[in-house]
Amino acid sequence: MQFAAFYAAGGAFIGALLALVIYHAAVVRPALARARTLLELHDTLLSGGSGSAADRLGALEEAQSAATAARGSLEGRIGELESFAAADLSQAGFVRYDAFAGTGAGLSYALALLNRQGDGVVITSIYSRDDSRTFGKPVARYKPTVQASEEELEAIERARSNGAQGGAP
Numbered sequence: 178m179q180f181a182a183f184y185a186a187g188g189a190f191i192g193a194l195l196a197l198v199i200y201h202a203a204v205v206r207p208a209l210a211r212a213r214t215l216l217e218l219h220d221t222l223l224s225g226g227s228g229s230a231a232d233r234l235g236a237l238e239e240a241q242s243a244a245t246a247a248r249g250s251l252e253g254r255i256g257e258l259e260s261f262a263a264a265d266l267s268q269a270g271f272v273r274y275d276a277f278a279g280t281g282a283g284l285s286y287a288l289a290l291l292n293r294q295g296d297g298v299v300i301t302s303i304y305s306r307d308d309s310r311t312f313g314k315p316v317a318r319y320k321p322t323v324q325a326s327e328e329e330l331e332a333i334e335r336a337r338s339n340g341a342q343g344g345a346p
Contacts, residue, residue, distance in 0.1 A: 266290040266297055270335030272328045276303045289332040295319035297336075299329045 223233045268291040276285035284304035291297035299321060301312045314329065315322045319337050321329060 263294070264292055266292055268292070268295075268297075268336040268339055270332040270337070270339060272332045272335065274328050277305050285328075287326070287328040287332040289316065289329070289336040291316060291319070291333070291336045295337065299325065299332055301326070301329055 270289040272287045273283040287301045289299040295318045
């Protein structure tokens with residue numbers, strides 16, 4: 178009887194083993210093949226066709242770090258350029274006129290040079306037959322800080338309108 182129980186246990190073990198082999202062949206192996214195929218497809222999609230997904234993700238992280246560093250550098254440069262642009266004399270207005278009767282040819286002039294906030298200077302040159310005189314007057318927020326002539330006010334207004342249009346005088 179002991180042999181019968183031994184054979185029965187051995188037969189049960191072999192039957193269970195055979196069931197596991199059949200289950201593995203019928204269920205597990207196809208599932209692993211599908212998983213392997215999906216993993217290869219995943220790697221192909223992430224890596225752009227060659228290499229592994231981990232390599233591609235590593236390259237993307239490096240590119241992101243480089244882009245972040247470049248952006249920081251550009252933001253700093255933009256800040257420098259904006260502060261420089263705030264002080265530039267990008268608005269100009271020019272008016273020629275005859276300061277005195279009989280001089281002709283419009284040799285007197287007023288030239289306004291202003292930044293984007295309307296700060297700067299208006300330079301006036303008055304020509305006469307005997308001599309020429311040049312004056313400079315400060316301008317703040319498109320207003321002269323001292324008394325100004327009609328021509329100087331017109332030069333300031335021309336500079337303001339040229340700046341609003343974004344064009345040159």
